[in-house]
Amino acid sequence: MKAFLKWGLYVVSALLLLIAVLLIYIQNAWKRTFDVPLDETFQVVLTPEAIENGRYLVYGPAHCAYCHTAKELWPVLDAGEYVPLSGGYYWDFEIGRITSPNLTPHERTGIGSFSDAELKRALRSNVSKKGRALFPLMDFHLMSDQDMHDIIAYLRSQPPIENEVPDNSFNLLGKAIMSFGIGPVDWGMHAPRYRPSELDVIEYGGYLANNVTACMACHTMRDLKDGSYIGERYAGGFPMVSSTPGMVYVTPNLTPDPETGIMHGWTEDAFVARFLAGRVYPDSPMPWAAYARMKEEDLRAIYAYLQTLAPVRNDTGPIYTEAK
Ligand code: HEC
Ligand code: HEC
Known part of the structure; x- marks a missing residue:
């Protein structure tokens, strides 16, 4: 009986230790970064055609505007206005609150300091400027290079708006999921390099x-x-x-x-x-x-x-x- 108790104690202590190690790991691992290479050859050229197509995609089919503006602005978007993409929409999920970033070219609070390649990598591979995996709300990984180019050209052509958006706040479950479940999306060579012809x-x-x-x-x-x-x-x-x-x-x-x-x-x-x-x-x-x-x-x-x-x-x- 005594031996049984002793072993029971060992097992419980080992489990507690394991849980403690896991918790300590999660406290740091959720913001781990990934080494996903940047396409340094990718450079955006601000032609009127690119900006026009980018604007169409951002407010129309790709609806970036609907997630990258505050919730209160939806009626204004619904009315057909071109509301600036200053971020701040948030979602309260089971795993915590996720807030969308400011996509205007403001140096400190927006994408002013991002390179073209960093913006492309966010969309293509789901990795933020800082190298962290993004919570998977944007499924544009296989968008053509040309459309990504035009969208980024449009973002760059806009006036900067200062809007400091709060960081995501994950709860323990969220941190665990970010630590183990969410990473970069790697399409390698499968990403389409062109958009199919509209005739097809x-x-x-x-x-x-x-x-x-x-x-x-x-x-x-x-x-x-x-x-x-x-x-x-x-x-x-x-x-x-x-x-x-x-x-x-x-x-x-x-x-x-x-x-x-x-x-x-x-x-x-x-x-x-x-x-x-x-x-x-x-x-x-x-x-x-x-x-x-x-x-x-x-x-x-x-x-x-x-x-x-x-x-x-x-x-x-x-x-x-x-x-x-
Ligand atoms: C952000 C999530 C989301 C996206 C993106 C989305 N849908 Fe939906 N869709 C919904 C939801 C939720 C409903 C049910 C509520 C409603 O009808 O608005 C719905 C309803 C519908 C309906 C039924 C409408 C009706 O009158 O009964 C159709 C058809 C539809 N979607 C097609 C599409 C197509 C095509 C696309 C892409 C162009 C699309 N949806 C993109 C979430 C989405
Ligand atoms: C369904 C909502 C949704 C849509 C649509 C959406 N985004 Fe996002 N986007 C987000 C959220 C939420 C984040 C932050 C995720 C996180 O922090 O983990 C984000 C992050 C980003 C980032 C990463 C910034 C960084 O820190 O590196 C870029 C760039 C971006 N979005 C651009 C776009 C563009 C361009 C479009 C349209 C093609 C778009 N988004 C459409 C919700 C959305």
């Missing part, structure tokens, strides 16, 4: 839906802790918080399944009309008004692409419902 409608639509507009990022089931994709692509079911406590949105299934696909029976014109109409639920997390700024041909290309997806039978239930 389906391929171009797929490029927009997957790599620019992020339809896939919300309309696929993901692990809420680290953002990894765990469901069939475009089959929906991903819960997203509403600003009404206790309520969630559940993204619908966009695959052409006759029974459970929300777009079953929609014509191309009906799809375009739905997008031009904008938000129905007042606090829907889908950036409807950004997509309403899109060129009609771009919306039509996305429709054409979604029709080519393999139908997935997945009943996602009500769109707006009580959180489980």
Whole structure:
């Protein structure tokens, strides 16, 4: 009996020690940095064409503006204004509060001190200027070099705005996830170096839906802790918080399944009309008004692409419902 107690004590002490070591590790490891090389050949040239295309992408399809401005400014964005990207939108996730940075060229509080290559690396590889892994809210890793170039040209062309944005505040769970679960995204040579021709409608639509507009990022089931994709692509079911406590949105299934696909029976014109109409639920997390700024041909290309997806039978239930 005594020996048993003695061993029990050893085991408990060893476990406590292990937990203590793990906690100490997490306190530092969550802000660990990664050595992801910068594409030093990448240099942005501010031509009027680049700035114009960049502005279209930032306020339209890529909707950077919807995440990189304060929440209170959404109605102004919805009204079609070009609100500066001074950051400060925040999300209260299970793992803590994440705040979006200021993307205006302010030297101290914005991206004024970032190099072109650092900005590209953030989008391509999910690594911040400081080398830390970014919380995975931006799925633009496979955007073409040209579109990234134009977006950065637009950001650089804007007036600097001084706006100090608070750092993220992760709780213990958040720090553990940042320590073990989240790292750089390395696409190596698979990153497209060009955008498909607009004449190749389906391929171009797929490029927009997957790599620019992020339809896939919300309309696929993901692990809420680290953002990894765990469901069939475009089959929906991903819960997203509403600003009404206790309520969630559940993204619908966009695959052409006759029974459970929300777009079953929609014509191309009906799809375009739905997008031009904008938000129905007042606090829907889908950036409807950004997509309403899109060129009609771009919306039509996305429709054409979604029709080519393999139908997935997945009943996602009500769109707006009580959180489980
Ligand atoms: C869904 C919301 C969302 C969208 C859309 C979005 N961002 Fe972000 N972005 C964030 C958040 C949140 C962070 C900070 C993440 C973190 O700190 O871990 C961030 C970080 C960044 C950074 C990293 C800055 C650094 O510290 O190195 C850059 C650059 C950036 N975003 C640019 C863009 C651009 C350009 C677009 C549009 C193509 C865009 N973002 C679209 C939410 C978003
Ligand atoms: C930030 C997350 C997010 C992104 C990005 C997003 N959606 Fe959604 N989507 C939602 C949510 C949440 C809903 C349900 C609430 C609503 O209808 O606004 C929804 C609803 C829809 C609906 C149903 C609308 C209706 O009238 O019933 C369609 C169709 C749709 N999305 C297509 C798309 C397409 C196409 C894209 C890319 C161009 C896209 N979504 C991007 C979150 C997103």
